[in-house]
Structures are given as C-alpha cells and as structure tokens.
Amino acid sequence: MIMSRIEARRDEDTVAAGPLVDRLLGGLPAEAVLTDPDVTVSYAHDMASFCPAGSPAVVVLPRTAEQVQHVMRTATELRVPVVPQGARTGLSGAANATDGCIVLSLTKMDRILEIDPVDRIAVVEPGVINAALSRAVAEHGLAYPPDPSSWEMCTIGGNIGTASGGLCCVKYGVTAEYVLGLDVVLADGRLLTTGRRTVKGVAGYDLTRLFVGSEGSLGIVVRAVLALRPKPPEQLVLAAEFASGAAASDAVCRIMAGGHVPSLLELMDRTTVKAVNDMARMGLPESTEALLLAAFDTTDPAADLAALGALCEEAGATQVVPAEDAAESEMLLQARRMSLVALEAVKGTTMIDDVCVPRSRLGELIEGVERISEKHGLTIGVVAHAGDGNTHPTVCFDASDPDESRRARESFDEIMALGLELGGTITGEHGVGVLKKEWLAREAGPVSMEMQRAVKRAFDPLDILNPGKLF
Structure with a gap:
C-alpha cells in the first residue's frame, strides 16, 4: 500500500522538481541544496545489499534545526517524500532514497553543544561521529559507551535511528539506554522536545524511546541529550580458541551463569578469522573453529580474565591467551571491528544478517548456520556479540552470478527463520529498513x-517521512 502511494507520487514529484528546489532555496543557502544528478546519485543508498534505491530529486544538507523545519514544511506543502540520512553506514536499506524524494543529509549538523561532567550528559547534533563524541567526553573523564563496529564513521543520529548496539553492550547496554531527550522536527515542520536532562523522569508517555529505532519514519532528530558514564579503566582482552562454535557458546553460557560481567564478549568463527588474516595479516589463529574474545575494564582485569579463562578451559578451549598489554588488546579489538569488511572482500558482496537469540540458544544458531551454509554451497562467516546473543551471520557471494545471488537470499531468509524458531528476533541493532520488512x-x-x-499515521499522516521503510 505504501509502495503504491510512492509510485503514484513519482510523476508528480518529477514535474515538481523545479518548484521544489525554488521553495527549498527560499530558506536554505545555495550550497546546502544539491541538484546535480552525478552528485545526488551518491546519496541514493546505504551499505546494504539487495535493497532497492530510487533517484532523489534533491539532496539537502542543513546546518540548523530551523533549516530542517523549512525542509519539512516545504515537503508537507508539496507532498514530497523525505529520506533522512546520516553517514549511510546502515545495513538494512533504511537510508535508501525513493524516486523524487528529498534526501535530508544531517552530516553537516555535527556540533557537540555541551558536555556536563556533573550531570554526566552530552548534548549533540545528529551528525556528530560516534568516535568523535567518545574522544571528546574522554577529555572530561567520561565515556559514551555505545560503540558500533563502524564507530569511526557512523553518526549519533544514525545510531539513534537504528537503536544501534556495539561491542561493549554486554556490560553497558545499547543506544536506547543512553538517550535521555530529543529535539525532533515533525513531518509538518513543528519542533517537538521529548525527555529530560535528569537521571529520572516518568512524565507522560516515553516519546523519546519511541523515536529511538524508528529509522527516521516518525520525525527528524536534530538534537540529542545523551547520558554519559565515568570513564572506565583501560580494558585487557583475552583470546580463547575452541574446536567448535558449540564449545565457544558453552563457554559464554558458563561465563554469564557465573555472574561475570565482561566489558566485551565477542565471537569470530573460522571463516571470519581467515578473512581478517587475509585482509590485514593480523596473525590470528586459523586452526581454531571459533575464537572468543573477552575483556574486563575492572580495577584488576588480569584476575578477572584468569577466572574467565578457567571457565573457557572447562568448556573445552584448546588455548587461552590473555593480552599482555593495552596495545595487544587493541589489536584484537581491531581484528574484530574489521570482520564485516574482511568478509565482504571474500566474494565482493555480502548479506549481513542481524539475528539475536537468547544466549542459551547461541550454539544452536551457530550450528544451524553451518547447516545452511553447507546446504546452499556458500561461504557464511559468523561474527557475534556473543555476550548478548546478537549474531551477524554474513553470506558471502558473487553478485554477478544470478544463481549464487538467489542462494544467498535463500540462506539469509533461512537464517532469520532459524532465529525466530530459537526464540530470537530478526534484528538486534541494524534495524528493519527495506531488507527485513x-x-x-x-x-x-x-x-x-x-x-x-497507527503510530506512524499519528506522526506522519501524509506518509512523507522515509516511506517504504519498516512496513
């Protein structure tokens, strides 16, 4: 139904492109409005495969909330769809353009407006890069914990839009737990303020949480109040090798049941380890079937790692190697962060699943992915935030081969079905977008x-905000 409305608007949008640009320029500087097709096409899609993308009529790069309001008022008056974007590092097609739309790129709104060490908050615009915020608050002895693998590129606005997680979420939680308040430009251009700056607050419905994970379909975030934590001690990492994914999953269960709270608990299967070595010559052990990385940022991380290492050995670890120092720890974390990029290099194209299952079912998920890989004759690497059951089975394939592409799509769907059968969810942090509607x-x-x-209609009755996504 939504897609049919989009189709019906296409001819109208094309005809209105001239008046649309003129109206936009009435409230925006000329350099903020891009119309060259050779330029606008580069804003057509995010990093997801198998997701259709249209041709935008115009790309707008506002610098203020008032400029965003002008864009939305114009879009409402002319009935033009608006697709909000950050750094386009998403993996579900949520930032993909529709034909004739306004692409609203928020990357120029990149100011850190405030860092308050007493209230432990940061106030930021949506275009702030995750890593830039982390480094800025670290100068005040604070930390912003959510750290997606793309943290050097992804924006806070995009993190909020997809409710992203990261490597440290096993201890510190995900983006939703750190968003205290928002300024949001609604579809008709009004500015809505939600939430608070205080630690506690239960006044009315929690509209802040409603916007987190809404993928730009309810409003445009132009300012965020984020909770911070004291900067933890430097973490140390341990690497444990296992003869099977099931054994590594057993170790995860023992660690969590034992009451341990690692700052990181990540898993890389043999395929992923080899891909990382091939790309970066990291020297990771390719003889292992599963490599478990664990870290502690406590006052005595060595002792905590020793206890965790003992549990890994009880679960059948063939080797347990704690990092000697922070530099070695960072090397292991860098290997984990580059996993998805390395897997993409295996065949040139990947479909990255984002299935999250209860920790107790993690081993069954990994074994099921192995069966699916063998069934379809495809390389599927598994990398996971093992501490919270969030897995990223990554199907590697040649997009120029129709049969291989078909098998890749079938594998992807079978993995999602398996996740649901195991009591999980189709997405733990990447979002729905187009890929998983x-x-x-x-x-x-x-x-x-x-x-x-019904919620969508209440906030966006004309269906102009990121239409065709989620539903």
Whole structure:
C-alpha cells in the first residue's frame, strides 16, 4: 500500500522538481541544496545489499534545526517524500532514497553543544561521529559507551535511528539506554522536545524511546541529550580458541551463569578469522573453529580474565591467551571491528544478517548456520556479540552470478527463520529498513503491526517521512 502511494507520487514529484528546489532555496543557502544528478546519485543508498534505491530529486544538507523545519514544511506543502540520512553506514536499506524524494543529509549538523561532567550528559547534533563524541567526553573523564563496529564513521543520529548496539553492550547496554531527550522536527515542520536532562523522569508517555529505532519514519532528530558514564579503566582482552562454535557458546553460557560481567564478549568463527588474516595479516589463529574474545575494564582485569579463562578451559578451549598489554588488546579489538569488511572482500558482496537469540540458544544458531551454509554451497562467516546473543551471520557471494545471488537470499531468509524458531528476533541493532520488512510482519504479528501503523499515521499522516521503510 505504501509502495503504491510512492509510485503514484513519482510523476508528480518529477514535474515538481523545479518548484521544489525554488521553495527549498527560499530558506536554505545555495550550497546546502544539491541538484546535480552525478552528485545526488551518491546519496541514493546505504551499505546494504539487495535493497532497492530510487533517484532523489534533491539532496539537502542543513546546518540548523530551523533549516530542517523549512525542509519539512516545504515537503508537507508539496507532498514530497523525505529520506533522512546520516553517514549511510546502515545495513538494512533504511537510508535508501525513493524516486523524487528529498534526501535530508544531517552530516553537516555535527556540533557537540555541551558536555556536563556533573550531570554526566552530552548534548549533540545528529551528525556528530560516534568516535568523535567518545574522544571528546574522554577529555572530561567520561565515556559514551555505545560503540558500533563502524564507530569511526557512523553518526549519533544514525545510531539513534537504528537503536544501534556495539561491542561493549554486554556490560553497558545499547543506544536506547543512553538517550535521555530529543529535539525532533515533525513531518509538518513543528519542533517537538521529548525527555529530560535528569537521571529520572516518568512524565507522560516515553516519546523519546519511541523515536529511538524508528529509522527516521516518525520525525527528524536534530538534537540529542545523551547520558554519559565515568570513564572506565583501560580494558585487557583475552583470546580463547575452541574446536567448535558449540564449545565457544558453552563457554559464554558458563561465563554469564557465573555472574561475570565482561566489558566485551565477542565471537569470530573460522571463516571470519581467515578473512581478517587475509585482509590485514593480523596473525590470528586459523586452526581454531571459533575464537572468543573477552575483556574486563575492572580495577584488576588480569584476575578477572584468569577466572574467565578457567571457565573457557572447562568448556573445552584448546588455548587461552590473555593480552599482555593495552596495545595487544587493541589489536584484537581491531581484528574484530574489521570482520564485516574482511568478509565482504571474500566474494565482493555480502548479506549481513542481524539475528539475536537468547544466549542459551547461541550454539544452536551457530550450528544451524553451518547447516545452511553447507546446504546452499556458500561461504557464511559468523561474527557475534556473543555476550548478548546478537549474531551477524554474513553470506558471502558473487553478485554477478544470478544463481549464487538467489542462494544467498535463500540462506539469509533461512537464517532469520532459524532465529525466530530459537526464540530470537530478526534484528538486534541494524534495524528493519527495506531488507527485513516482510520479516518484521512475521515476527510482530498482525495486532502489533496494526498498532505500529497507527503510530506512524499519528506522526506522519501524509506518509512523507522515509516511506517504504519498516512496513
């Protein structure tokens, strides 16, 4: 239904391109409005495969909330769809353009407006890079914990839009737990302020949480109040080798059942380890079937790692090697961060799943992915935030081969189905976007979908905000 409305608007949008640009320029500087097709095409899509993308009529790069309001008022008056974007590092097609749309790139709104060590908050614009914020607050003895693998590129606005996680979420949680308040430009251009600056606050519905993970479909975030934590001690990392993914998963269960709280607990299978070595010559052990990385940022990380290492050995680890210092720890973390890029280099194209299952079912998920890989004759590497059951099975394939592309899509779908069978969810942090719309309906069910669509209509009755995504 939504896609049919988009199709109906295409001819109208093309005809209106001239007046649209003129209206936009009435409230924006000329350098903020891009119309050259050779330039605008570069804003058409994010990093997801198998997701359709249209041709934007114009790309707008605002620098202020008032400019965003002008864009949305114009879009409402002319009935033009708006696709908000950050750094386009997303993996679900949520930032993909639709034909004739306004692409609203928020990357120029990149100011850190405030860092308050007493209230332990930061106030930022949506275009701030995750790593830049982390480094800025570190100068005040503070930390912003959410750290997606793309943290050197991804923006806070994009993190909020997809409710992203990261490597440290096993101890510190995900983006949603750090967003205290938002300024949001609504579809009609009004400015809505949600949430608070205080630690506690339960006044009315939690609209802040509603926007986190909404993928730009309800409003445009132009300012965020984020919670901070005291900067933890430097962490040390341990690497444990296992003869199977099941054994590594058993170690994860023992660690969590034992009450340990590592700052990081990540898993890389043999395929991923080899891909990282091939790309960066990291020297990781390719003889292992599964490599578990664990870290502690406590006052005595060596002692904590020793206890955790003992549990790994009880689970059948063939070797347990603690890092000797921070530099060696960082090398191991860098290997984990580059996993998805390394897997992409295996065949040139990847479909990255984002299935999250209960920790107790992690081993079954890994074994199931191995069966799916063998069934379809494809390379599928598994990298996971093992501490919270969030896995990223990554299907490697040649996009120029129709049969291989078909098998890749079938594998992807079978992995999602397996995740649901194991009591999990189709996405732990990447979002739904275009890639998983069908699967959202399967997971949520008809009553939930009815209510979600009602929320969408309340905030965006004309369906101009990121149409065709989620539903």
